[in-house]
Amino acid sequence: WESVKKSLPNSIDIQYVLGGLAPDSDEKMNNEMRYYIQKNWQKIEMTIPGVKFNYDFWKNCQPKRSTYPACRAVIAVREQKPKLEAKMTQLIQKAYYLEAQNPSENNVLIELAGQLDIDIKKFGKNLNAPQTQALLLDDIALVKKLRVNSFPSLVLQTNNKLKLIKIDYNSPELILNQIIT
Template sequence: MVRRLSYVYDPMCSWCWAFNAVWQEILDGLPADIEVRYLLGGLAPDSDQPMPAQMQQSIKAYWQQIQRQLPATEFNYAFWDECQPRRSTYPACRAVIAARQQDPQAEPAMLLAIQQAYYLQAKNPSDEAVLIECAADIGLNTSLFAVSLRQPQTQQQLLDELSLVRTLGVSSFPSLLLQQQTKTELLKYDYRDPEVLLSQL
């Protein structure tokens, strides 16, 4: 019987970026009967307002905290000087859905492209132009992608996914859940050691 491992994340979640390396190791070590599903958590709704200075300082502090705990995690702090930050992750979430619609296997690549644009290249994934550039980087049809990104159905799909995540009891990211038959279990994980999670499968 197939068991499902759900990875709940937000493309602009700093701790999800910090988890990325060990997540790849987990994927490489999964038992054959595990099916992986990605679910979007949606940290922040749409907004065209500049991020308040206090919030900018708080997020920069998260980045610094992550680097103290996990020195291999890279951040490009030029983002805060070169971009106009907005507290809005829903556009990046819709971009992942638009990528899925074009190619169901494209989600991990789109996630990584958004993360690299944000954390390494100091680009703002709250901006549509950056998301279209990410789609181009992973070989998607950018015309189709741009249409999907703006469709009401894509927004509704995101809202439905966020509702599912709430139903599963998830409130922080990343979260990993093992689902088998009618049972759903929230798994423990470590940012350095994939075996902490793999040993629970």
């Protein structure tokens, strides 16, 4: 994605939209879902050179099927400094996939946000605030309107027309060609 972004013309605006995926829950993830996610990780490792996951997450954490906290964390950063939104997403992904940290835990999200140049007290206050949840629900509504059902996804909007961009992690050129042509 970084190489695609760097190659895009300045006339293209990028808007990150969060899909939500899994609502708030304190319930432990069931074994079937754990197995499904781990199998997806293995599939990704086999198809995208250089991608590795830290499977210690499954031993060291109490996984929950709850992605809304991480989404709200990105929004809480976006509301303070929009330019840091993508960085917060990267920090969450790194913590989850590589450092075996649980991104559904508020303390993990606050620690990650502490690495950014933001007001961390304000972040902590806004993380679970009703207005942050409302903004997440707005993002989710937009995702549904765009008819996006897998994450991540790319959608190009030109003159009120939408085009779903096929993602090929091994070919940034394929992605760019779909956007530019």
